[in-house]
Amino acid sequence: xxxxxxxxxxxxxxxxxxxxxxxxxxxxxxxxxxxxxxxxxxxxxxxxxxxxxxxxxxxxxxxxxxxxxxxxxxxxxxxxxxxxxxxxxxxxxxxxxxxxxxxxxxxxxxxxxxxxxxxxxxxxxxxxxxxxxxxxxxxxxxxxxxxxxxxxxxxxxxxxxxxxxxxxxxxxxxxxxxxxxxxxxxxxxxxxxxxxxxxxxxxxxxxxxxxxxxxxxxxxxxxxxxxxxxxxxxxxxxxxxxxxxxxxxxxxxxxxxxxxxxxxxxxxxxxxxxxxxxxxxxxxxxxxxxxxxxxxxxxxxxxxxxxxxxxxxxxxxxxxxxxxxxxxxxxxxxxxxxxxxxxxxxxxxxxxxxxxxxxxxxxxxxxxxxxxxxxxxxxxxxxxxxxxxxxxxxxxxxxxxxxx
Amino acid sequence: xxxxxxxxxxxxxxxxxxxxxxxxxxxxxxxxxxxxxxxxxxxxxxxxxxxxxxxxxxxxxxxxxxxxxxxxxxxxxxxxxxxxxxxxxxxxxxxxxxxxxxxxxxxxxxxxxxxxxxxxxxxxxxxxxxxxxxxxxxxxxxxxxxxxxxxxxxxxxxxxxxxxxxxxxxxxxxxxxxxxxxxxxxxxxxxxxxxxxxxxxxxxxxxxxxxxxxxxxxxxxxxxxxxxxxxxxxxxxxxxxxxxxxxxxxxxxxxxxxxxxxxxxxxxxxxxxxxxxxxxxxxxxxxxxxxxxxxxxxxxxxxxxxxxxxxxxxxxxxxxxxxxxxxxxxxxxxxxxxxxxxxxxxxxxxxxxxxxxxxxxxxxxxxxxxxxxxxxxxxxxxxxxxxxxxxxxxxxxxxxxxxx
Numbered sequence: 001x002x003x004x005x006x007x008x009x010x011x012x013x014x015x016x017x018x019x020x021x022x023x024x025x026x027x028x029x030x031x032x033x034x035x036x037x038x039x040x041x042x043x044x045x046x047x048x049x050x051x052x053x054x055x056x057x058x059x060x061x062x063x064x065x066x067x068x069x070x071x072x073x074x075x076x077x078x079x080x081x082x083x084x085x086x087x088x089x090x091x092x093x094x095x096x097x098x099x100x101x102x103x104x105x106x107x108x109x110x111x112x113x114x115x116x117x118x119x120x121x122x123x124x125x126x127x128x129x130x131x132x133x134x135x136x137x138x139x140x141x142x143x144x145x146x147x148x149x150x151x152x153x154x155x156x157x158x159x160x161x162x163x164x165x166x167x168x169x170x171x172x173x174x175x176x177x178x179x180x181x182x183x184x185x186x187x188x189x190x191x192x193x194x195x196x197x198x199x200x201x202x203x204x205x206x207x208x209x210x211x212x213x214x215x216x217x218x219x220x221x222x223x224x225x226x227x228x229x230x231x232x233x234x235x236x237x238x239x240x241x242x243x244x245x246x247x248x249x250x251x252x253x254x255x256x257x258x259x260x261x262x263x264x265x266x267x268x269x270x271x272x273x274x275x276x277x278x279x280x281x282x283x284x285x286x287x288x289x290x291x292x293x294x295x296x297x298x299x300x301x302x303x304x305x306x307x308x309x310x311x312x313x314x315x316x317x318x319x320x321x322x323x324x325x326x327x328x329x330x331x332x333x334x335x336x337x338x339x340x341x342x343x344x345x346x347x348x349x350x351x352x353x354x355x356x357x358x359x360x361x362x363x364x365x366x367x368x369x370x371x372x373x374x375x376x377x378x379x380x381x382x383x384x385x386x387x388x389x390x391x392x393x394x395x396x397x398x399x400x401x402x403x404x
Numbered sequence: 405x406x407x408x409x410x411x412x413x414x415x416x417x418x419x420x421x422x423x424x425x426x427x428x429x430x431x432x433x434x435x436x437x438x439x440x441x442x443x444x445x446x447x448x449x450x451x452x453x454x455x456x457x458x459x460x461x462x463x464x465x466x467x468x469x470x471x472x473x474x475x476x477x478x479x480x481x482x483x484x485x486x487x488x489x490x491x492x493x494x495x496x497x498x499x500x501x502x503x504x505x506x507x508x509x510x511x512x513x514x515x516x517x518x519x520x521x522x523x524x525x526x527x528x529x530x531x532x533x534x535x536x537x538x539x540x541x542x543x544x545x546x547x548x549x550x551x552x553x554x555x556x557x558x559x560x561x562x563x564x565x566x567x568x569x570x571x572x573x574x575x576x577x578x579x580x581x582x583x584x585x586x587x588x589x590x591x592x593x594x595x596x597x598x599x600x601x602x603x604x605x606x607x608x609x610x611x612x613x614x615x616x617x618x619x620x621x622x623x624x625x626x627x628x629x630x631x632x633x634x635x636x637x638x639x640x641x642x643x644x645x646x647x648x649x650x651x652x653x654x655x656x657x658x659x660x661x662x663x664x665x666x667x668x669x670x671x672x673x674x675x676x677x678x679x680x681x682x683x684x685x686x687x688x689x690x691x692x693x694x695x696x697x698x699x700x701x702x703x704x705x706x707x708x709x710x711x712x713x714x715x716x717x718x719x720x721x722x723x724x725x726x727x728x729x730x731x732x733x734x735x736x737x738x739x740x741x742x743x744x745x746x747x748x749x750x751x752x753x754x755x756x757x758x759x760x761x762x763x764x765x766x767x768x769x770x771x772x773x774x775x776x777x778x779x780x781x782x783x784x785x786x787x788x789x790x791x792x793x794x795x796x797x798x799x800x801x802x803x804x805x806x807x808x
Contacts, residue, residue: 210405
């Protein structure tokens with residue numbers, strides 16, 4: 001008689017955004033006249049820019065013609081895309097990353113969930129608190145997190161690194177030594193960043209302790225300040241301790257096109273074994289490449305025309321971020337994030353819990369945000385708003401929040 | 405100090421098709437003038453049909469316009485596609501499968517590799533021998549297969565079900581009871597099929613033993629005979645013991661577009677837990693949906709116009725299969741498969757091993773096929789050719805083989 005993976009049953013409740021979706025749907029049914037503005041889930045709203053649409057049409061035509069048809073993609077992704085990523089995102093910034101160290105995938109969410117598979121099942125992970133739930137949940141599924149304490153909402157075998165007002169929303173080096181360290185900067189959900197020096201400390205720490213940093217750089221396009229690194233490979237020594245996850249979702253609006261990349265330097269070794277080889281084996285065995293047409297769209301992201309169009313698109317969302325940040329500040333809220341990030345992190349007023357504020361905002365302003373507590377215990381009392389709505393909706397949402 | 409997943413190191417050699425690729429590349433470099441015909445990997449060569457290209461262009465245009473832009477897809481896939489699959493592939497055949505039981509994915513390879521995750525890590529799997537390597541390799545990675553015996557090329561904890569001339573290339577019920585049974589019919593690599601009665605025996609067996617059948621139906625579009633089921637859900641009782649994997653690669657040429665679906669009936673339960681819920685949780689946590697434009701292309705597969713165009717495309721490959729089958733038979737080879745399948749399975753002549761015949765064919769006919777032994781020990785002495793080349797190449801390959 002077969003049995004299931006019991007670790008799945010340990011997962012408390014459902015995935016955060018499913019819960020929000022259900023709550024909003026229920027409210028919407030009760031109040032069909034309410035005009036709800038969604039600044040909750042981090043999904044973009046602006047269309048794919050013309051230069052990329054053109055590349056997509058061209059690739060579709062290729063697929064319709066025997067001479068230019070493309071079947072299975074190379075396991076690791078097409079050379080043209082890996083080269084564009086290596087050159088533009090790394091070499092142009094002085095980072096020594098070769099196309100061969102780039103693995104193309106269907107998105108950073110998948111990669112951030114799957115990467116733990118190549119590690120031993122009894123390793124200790126460290127995560128920021130609050131944190132993007134996928135890092136923890138996928139380790140729960142793999143049986144790496146011990147037992148869940150419903151009262152503290154923590155796992156016995158996970159090292160939590162609180163990121164609160166008290167720490168300036170950045171993690172401090174943990175007392176207990178972890179094996180895998182998940183870092184995401186600019187941060188989801190807080191919008192906080194690490195300076196180059198701060199990130200260098202983490203790289204040095206990982207190298208000295210024999211830990212691996214899984215660095216999620218999904219939001220790097222939103223960095224506006226000089227001293228904030230765009231990739232962990234800007235730090236000395238990162239090639240021996242870091243894996244970086246890249247996304248096309250937030251810099252080019254690919255949430256519905258699905259494209260990401262994982263960078264594993266060949267210097268990252270456990271004894272004689274390159275983690276690069278393990279991930280290559282996983283890609284070759286469990287994955288069959290991102291669609292050709294989407295990889296061509298990814299290549300187009302780096303064309304001169306698209307770069308101009310995307311700069312404008314990101315500026316649009318950055319303006320939204322400023323609008324929320326300044327609007328809430330004016331209204332007396334305690335606000336952070338937003339400067340190098342599409343996320344604004346605010347303290348709930350009147351000691352409301354995160355979910356109380358969620359309900360309060362939904363009912364009184366018809367605005368949907370994300371409860372900070374959904375990202376971990378240290379997120380309690382905080383709330384996330386995103387800059388990915390339309391400008392009109394963002395402005396309207398801020399006005400409504402100011403009024404209540 | 406972190407450690408790796410040691411199970412990865414147990415995997416013998418590299419993925420079969422990577423090895424073939426390297427051998428062909430080396431030969432090609434030594435003989436730059438050789439015109440190599442590839443009937444090895446199961447990749448299609450005909451372009452995407454016009455009706456689907458049109459749907460792709462339309463969806464690309466939608467992505468370029470704010471009003472019709474699509475961001476993150478629903479976890480389980482768009483309703484329009486799940487409905488089309490449920491109606492056309494199941495309900496039209498009298499099978500009770502609802503859209504809610506369909507999970508859209510980026511391909512059957514990924515699903516066939518990932519599905520084992522929702523099961524306990526110490527289950528016993530049964531596979532046909534020869535077999536599509538992904539079923540076994542992904543269980544090796546999960547630590548479910550025991551130790552490898554390089555001499556017999558088998559894993560100590562895997563139940564092998566030989567499918568040879570002696571068994572008519574179909575598996576017999578195993579002596580030891582497995583927990584998970586992988587079945588793929590029409591079969592990759594042998595091209596053999598199970599009749600409805602034969603498959604019903606497996607369903608009854610699984611239900612009586614508390615086993616789950618992972619049924620890979622990737623090649624069902626090639627079935628020409630009446631008594632061969634197109635889905636396991638044509639068998640009574642399959643809803644309580646079977647998961648079915650569907651692919652768009654071979655019926656619609658989506659190898660480079662990437663689309664698949666996994667069917668998990670809500671009646672399939674381990675105690676009180678629906679496997680449907682576990683897979684839904686996995687999808688929600690580790691996956692972010694197939695691209696919108698590709699899901700629209702999948703929907704178009706079921707339009708009346710595309711159905712006519714695809715029937716013609718499949719007929720084209722079927723003619724190739726007949727050409728290989730008849731040609732090799734005429735040349736005195738012992739051949740099977742090909743009738744309900746794009747794969748032709750032949751016995752190597754003169755007691756050559758599979759790899760000896762691979763080299764022999766590459767060197768003397770410049771034709772690339774797949775060594776049967778790459779699919780498992782019982783594949784030794786056999787060889788796979790595929791019908792996915794162009795008709796001209798297929799004809800030429802058969803002529804060359806006849807000559808040597």
